[in-house]
Amino acid sequence: MGSVYRTRDCFLWFMSVVYLFAFSSLYIQIPGLFGENGLLPAKLVMKDGDNSWQDLVEGQPTLLKLMPRLGLDTQTGMDLLCLAGMVVSFFCVVSRTARDFVSFTLLWMFYLSLYQVGQTFLSFQWDILLLEAGFLTIIIAPFNLQLLGRRWPVGYPHDGITIWLARWLLFRLMFASGVVKLTSHCPTWWGLSALTVHFESQCIPTPIAWYWHQLPEWFLKLGCVLTYVVEIPLPLLFFSPFRSLRIFAFWSQVLLQISIILTGNYNFFNLLTITLCVALLDDSFFTSSQIKYKVGNKNQSKIWSNLLKIANIGILFAVLGYIGYQTCILFNLKLNNDYTVSSKIAFTENQFARWLKMVMPYTINLGAASLGLEVSLSLIRSILQEKGLLRKSMCIAGTVFFALVAAFMFTISWVPFTSINKPSQEWLPKAAFTYNHLTRPFHITSSYGLFRRMTGVGGRPELIIEGHASNDLATDGWQAYDFLYKPGNVSEAPPVVAPHQPRLDW
Numbered sequence: 247m248g249s250v251y252r253t254r255d256c257f258l259w260f261m262s263v264v265y266l267f268a269f270s271s272l273y274i275q276i277p278g279l280f281g282e283n284g285l286l287p288a289k290l291v292m293k294d295g296d297n298s299w300q301d302l303v304e305g306q307p308t309l310l311k312l313m314p315r316l317g318l319d320t321q322t323g324m325d326l327l328c329l330a331g332m333v334v335s336f337f338c339v340v341s342r343t344a345r346d347f348v349s350f351t352l353l354w355m356f357y358l359s360l361y362q363v364g365q366t367f368l369s370f371q372w373d374i375l376l377l378e379a380g381f382l383t384i385i386i387a388p389f390n391l392q393l394l395g396r397r398w399p400v401g402y403p404h405d406g407i408t409i410w411l412a413r414w415l416l417f418r419l420m421f422a423s424g425v426v427k428l429t430s431h432c433p434t435w436w437g438l439s440a441l442t443v444h445f446e447s448q449c450i451p452t453p454i455a456w457y458w459h460q461l462p463e464w465f466l467k468l469g470c471v472l473t474y475v476v477e478i479p480l481p482l483l484f485f486s487p488f489r490s491l492r493i494f495a496f497w498s499q500v501l502l503q504i505s506i507i508l509t510g511n512y513n514f515f516n517l518l519t520i521t522l523c524v525a526l527l528d529d530s531f532f533t534s535s536q537i538k539y540k541v542g543n544k545n546q547s548k549i550w551s552n553l554l555k556i557a558n559i560g561i562l563f564a565v566l567g568y569i570g571y572q573t574c575i576l577f578n579l580k581l582n583n584d585y586t587v588s589s590k591i592a593f594t595e596n597q598f599a600r601w602l603k604m605v606m607p608y609t610i611n612l613g614a615a616s617l618g619l620e621v622s623l624s625l626i627r628s629i630l631q632e633k634g635l636l637r638k639s640m641c642i643a644g645t646v647f648f649a650l651v652a653a654f655m656f657t658i659s660w661v662p663f664t665s666i667n668k669p670s671q672e673w674l675p676k677a678a679f680t681y682n683h684l685t686r687p688f689h690i691t692s693s694y695g696l697f698r699r700m701t702g703v704g705g706r707p708e709l710i711i712e713g714h715a716s717n718d719l720a721t722d723g724w725q726a727y728d729f730l731y732k733p734g735n736v737s738e739a740p741p742v743v744a745p746h747q748p749r750l751d752w
Contacts, residue, residue, distance in 0.1 A: 248489075248528040248529060248530055249401070249528065249529040249530075250405050250406055250409050250527075250528055250529060251401035251405065251529055252529040252532045252533070253409060253524060253525070253527050253528055253529055253531070253532070254386060254388075254401075254405050254408075254409060255342065255345070256524050256527075256532065257383075257386065257409065257412065257521060257524045257525060258338070258345040258350075258383065258386065258387055259338075259339065259345065260517070260520070260521035260524060261338075261350070261379065261380070261383045261521055262335050262338035262339045262345060263335075263339055263517070264376065264514050264517055264518045264521060265331060265334075265335035265338070265353045265357070265376075265380070266332060266335040266336055266339060267513075267514045267517070267745040267746075268331075268357065268376060268514055268747070269328050269329075269331035269332045269335060269356070269357070270328075270332055271513065271514075271745070271746045271747045272328055272360065272368075272747070272749075273325065273328035273329065273332065275367075275748075275749050275750070276321060276324050276325055276328065277321065278750070279367050279749055279750065280320075280321060280324060280363065280364070280367075281321045282319075282321060284321075285367075285750070286365045286366060286367060287320075287321075288310070288320045288321065288324060288363040288364075288365075289319065289320040289321070291306075291362070291363045291365065292310060292311065292320055292363065293305075305687070306362040306363075306687060307358065307359075307362065307687055307688060308358065308359040308360075308362040308363060309323075309327060309355060309356070309359040310323045310324065310327070310359055310362075310363060313326075320363070324360060324363070327356045327359055327360055328356075328360065330352070330356060331352075331353055331356040331357065334349055334352050334353055334356075335353055337349070338350075338353075343390065345387060345388075346387050346388055346389065346390040347384060347387045347388065347389045347390070349387070350380065350383045350384045350387045351384050353380060353383075354377070354380040354381055354383070354384055357376060357377060357380060358377055358688065358689065361373055361374075361377060361689070367749040367750065368749070370747075371515075371694055371695075371696060372512070372513060372514065372515035372518065372747075374689055374692040374694075375419065375515070375518060375692070375694065376514075376518060377689040377690070377692075378415060378689065378690060378691055378692055379412065379415060379518060379521070379522060381688070381690040382408075382411045382412055382415060382655070385408050385411060385648070385651060385652075385655075386405075386408040386409060386411070386412065388402075402641060402644055402645075403624045403625075403627035403628045403631070403632065403641050403644075403645055404624050404628075404641070404644045404645040404647075404648040404649070406620045406623060406624055407617070407620050407621055407624055407645065407648045407649055407652050408648055408651075408652065409525050410525070410616065410617055410620045410652065411652055411655055411656070412522050412524075412525035413484050413485070413522075413525040413526060413616075414613055414617075414656060414659070415522060415659075416481070416484065416499070416519070416522035416523060416525060416526075417481045417482075417484050417485070417609075417613070418659065418662075418663050418694060419519065419522070419694045419696075420476075420477050420480075420481045420499065421477065421478060421481045421482075421609065422663070422666050422693065422694045422695045423477050423694060423695055423696040423697065424473070424474055424476075424477025424478035424481075425478065425602060425666050425667075425695075426666055426695035426696075426698045427440075427473075427474070427477075427697065427698065428474075428595070428598050429598075429599070429602070429666060429667070430698045430699050431595065432698070432699040432700055434700040434703060435470070435699075435700065436591060436595075437591075438467040438470040438471065438577075438589055438590070438591065439463075439466075439467065439470075440470055440697075440700040441466040441467070441469045441470055441473075442459075442463055442466050442467075443700060443702055443703050444697075444700060444702075445458045445459040445509055445510075446459050446702070447700070447701060447702020447703070447705075447706050448509075448510050448702070449510075449511070449752050450510065450511035450731050450732075450733065450740060450741070450743055450748075450752050451509065451510055451511070451733060451740045452508065452509055452510060452511060452740060452742055453739040453740060453742070454508050454509055455509040455510060455740070456739075458509050462586070464586045464587055464588065464589070465586075465587075467589050468579075468587050468589055470589075471573065471577045471579070471589050473502070474577075475569065475573055476498050476499065476502050477502075479569055479572075480495050480498050480499070480569070481495070481499075482609070482612065483495040483565070484526060485612050485613060485615070485616035487619065488558055488561050488562070489528070489558065490558040490559065490561065490562040491561065491562060491565060492526045492527075493526070493527070493531070494562060494566070495526060496523050496526040496527060499519070499520075499523045499526075500520055500523055503516040503519050503520050503523075504516075507744065511731075511741070511742065511743040511744045512744060513743075513744055513745055513746065513747035514744070514745040514747065516744075517745060575592065576591070576592055576593060577589050577590065577591060577592060578590045578591075578592045599667075602666075602667045602670075603667055603669050603670060606664060606667050606670035607670065607673065610660060610663075610664075613656065614656070617652060617653070617656060621645070621649045621652075624645045624649070625642065625645055627641075628641035628642045628644075628645050629642065654681070655690070655691065657675075657677070657678050657681065658678060658681045658682040658685055658690075658691050659682075659691045660674050660678045660682075661674065661678055661679055661682040661691075662682070662691055662692050662693035662694075663693065665693045666693070666695060708734070710726055711726070711727045712724040712725060712726050712727065713725060713727060729750070729751045729752060730748065730751035731743050731748045731751045731752045732751065732752050
């Protein structure tokens with residue numbers, strides 16, 4: 247993989263935007279959800295006397311434990327952390343210099359502190375995904391150090407190693423999201439009928455969702471097949487040494503997220519996923535210049551470059567052809583006389599379970615090989631490309647340090663990753679469980695599995711809450727409380743809410 251300086255900066259900018267949306271959305275909801283008279287007052291989670299520096303990291307680590315030292319109650323402390331998060335993330339959006347290790351450490355600590363007291367209303371998968379991605383962003387972000395009277399370059403050979411961690415997180419997210427649809431035994435996913443109910447039964451559909459719901463049933467079934475393809479086999483291409491395969495994988499994931507954005511209001515989740523997809527790119531993606539290979543004279547270099555380009559294209563078509571061929575077999579795809587496509591899953595639940603148990607060790611080995619390659623390339627760049635003894639020594643030391651950090655993060659992620667197939671955990675080393683348990687309170691790695699089961703089959707249940715303004719029921723009567731964003735009035739189009747995350751009003 248080539249230089250990733252621009253890639254890293256793009257990733258950090260997107261993370262700043264996501265943080266800004268997350269803090270802004272939560273801030274306006276704190277009084278009603280976590281305030282003194284809120285639905286789940288945050289003060290009930292806090293223990294009296296937990297205000298020392300030792301208490302700060304024990305149990306549920308949160309900066310809110312220190313608020314009594316400042317004379318602030320829990321709700322005011324949450325407001326303060328949200329406002330501070332909004333300010334820091336805003337500066338990170340508008341200033342490249344602000345996007346450094348310190349800023350993203352503060353943002354992660356602020357959001358973790360809020361998450362620890364958020365209870366039910368902060369228990370969504372995108373919240374834990376933001377915490378893990380946020381922690382990785384601390385590792386990815388530059389230090390912006392100024393030593394010996396000069397500011398050192400912000401691009402380092404080890405950037406490829408740290409960016410790789412975001413790629414591994416994206417793989418775990420997408421692969422698990424595809425697998426759990428089948429391991430959950432959901433009849434709609436196994437019957438390829440999930441999308442026939444999804445667009446009308448999701449929490450907050452967009453106006454466009456109505457039109458997608460009207461698409462032919464055979465087309466929606468084919469959409470389920472494509473979802474499986476994008477989420478299960480294509481994420482394996484994230485670790486390909488061939489750039490063309492990684493770029494194709496990038497666009498496939500981004501198009502899936504855009505389709506979700508168009509049809510459903512899922513707050514900042516899809517933007518966060520697209521941010522992780524940036525880790526699949528290199529700097530040449532953002533410039534018009536192409537990767538050049540220097541071998542001998544100019545003619546030899548040009549021939550070699552063209553040969554590699556042809557090889558990349560050939561490998562891309564070969565891999566996609568194989569995936570397409572296997573998709574036709576596994577989902578029994580057939581073109582009918584009326585130009586529709588019929589589809590049906592051609593494997594059983596037991597067969598899939600056996601395949602998953604077999605493939606899980608290979609996915610981890612594939613990740614380990616990819617990480618090893620990144621570390622090797624970083625060491626080579628540190629030794630051969632860096633100029634000056636001091637710079638070269640610092641780059642080698644930095645590469646070794648971040649290689650150890652990446653290996654640690656990679657190892658502790660095995661436990662939540664293999665939770666989608668418990669038998670796979672039998673061969674994990676004991677150290678992986680030990681260190682995963684020690685870091686669990688900080689939520690720096692988690693398990694995922696979005697849209698595990700399709701809800702709303704047969705109609706979504708509706709809960710009507712009524713109240714009255716006075717004790718005189720004969721005069722006022724009971725009146726229904728309408729949730730602000732919940733679809734209900736069939737005469738109005740559903741709203742567009744994202745990237746806001748209504749924690750209750752849906």
